[in-house]
Amino acid sequence: MLDFDQKKLNQPKKTIPQLKDSLNESQTLKFQQLKQKIFDEAHKQLLDSKDGTKFERYTEDNQAVRLLWAQDFNVEKAFTMWQKWITWRLKINADDIKEEDIACEYQSGKAFWHGKDKLNNPCIVVKVKNHIPGASSDTMVKYVLFLIEQGIQKSEEAGTGMISIIWDREGFNIKNVDYKLFETFKQLNQVIQDNYAERIQKVYILYPNWFFKTIYALVKPFLTERTKKKVIFVDQIEDMTTYFEPSELLIEHGGTSAYKFSYKLEKKSLCQQQESEQQINQVDQNLLSNNFDCCGVQLQQEIRADLEDECKG
Template sequence: MGTKMESTGIEGASEAQHSLESHEIEWSKVGIMRALIQREDPSAKEIDELMIRRFLRARDLDIEKASSLFLKYLSWRRAFVPNGSISASEIVNELAHNKMFMQGLDKMGRPIVVAFGGRHKPTKGSLDEFKRFVVYSLDKICARMPKGREKFVCIGDLEGWGFSNSDIHGYLAALSILQDCYPERLGKFFIVNPPYLFMTAWKVVYPFIDNKTKKKIIFVENKKLRPTLLSDIDESQLPDIYGGKLPLVPIQEC
């Protein structure tokens, strides 16, 4: 018995040591990457180390690949968000659809976002405006991150979704922005109330989703909706439309 307990203790200490070493390696790579990207783009000195670490993790700690992605991000940000942020006046059509909400935290302290796919009207706005809406929303979400948290949870509600809501170009643009410009921000993505028709669009989009993101996507059966959400979200934090206690707040009011 004593030998077994001693063995378990040794294994635990070994795992802790390995975790510490991995942590040190990761942060040493953050330092190397910072030096590289600042040499190429001096504006990178304003970027915090947690952001650099997210890009590194998105590329499995490959400094060269992560640095390339990060430099592209800095260039994109300057061109697409020249004023530093997207204003509500730039996305009037998108906000009018009232399709993105935020309220509450999951059991890990991550902000909860709810997006209604059936309210997306691609014919009422341009692709550029939709992309600005995506950036506006992600910036809002990131600004509301509690201290010590870097990821959010999204519930994609597809009730009422039909072909008039289908927007492959928009979905791919949003996916590209999320994966390439906000890496390691999505914690989990619940897809709820998906109609059979949606799978046609899903088959087109799925190959463009990177493997890390694919692992975070969960299709929820209608009959298991509430218990599935409650496994990650306390009732006090669950949106009231799913039987919880919190009313949804439009993203523009957050």
């Protein structure tokens, strides 16, 4: 079974700090205004739902404060973010994701929770080399959302409400490139930045080569200042002990933990359709790989031109 309990997530948290307690008088007034707007809209959006815990979850105080932080206490902008968040979640039935929906992706080991940073925030390890293209966009959205929900539960149990991310690029190559899902991840990135950025303490990028740094330079202008400050490039793996105790880090990440992720898929038939999708996708991947070398020079020139334009701007 997966390390996740939806019912447990919906239970009141006694250890998590109440963010509204840190607000000043002006901020508290804006918080109350946002809460009223959220409360009124939630009644409309969840009118057909008899699940009281769902209503409590979508009107939760700390989420409202995080939205205000993200929008510099602009009530209207924060409310718009909340509307997008709840509309998106209801559209994809985010509260009804089942184990079998994401088990095939989960067993790949491309992402798993392990350890915590020095601030006691639980950490998710992402190993991009374990990603095999082929899953549908719908499956990937559910998988990413499931991991986010898992992290929220762990962070609130830890009493911090925040998570850290280790993005391990070691071993990444062309076979891991899933160009069919680029558009999906662009959408997910916006949703995460709008609604979950204030849940993220830091993102540690391991083995960031020149190409990755160049791509990030192009993406960076579209990120908020708060989000930019959360991204840390780690060129020397030994530097990870600055942020984590060695016992909380895998050996390959400069720590002493010998933990090995494993997940036993109880129903192998669940992955048969995905395997078929992967085989079909592999044909496209081979075509992409065959053209990758000849496109490399042109791609570098285009990136260089974009960077020069960015600098001029």
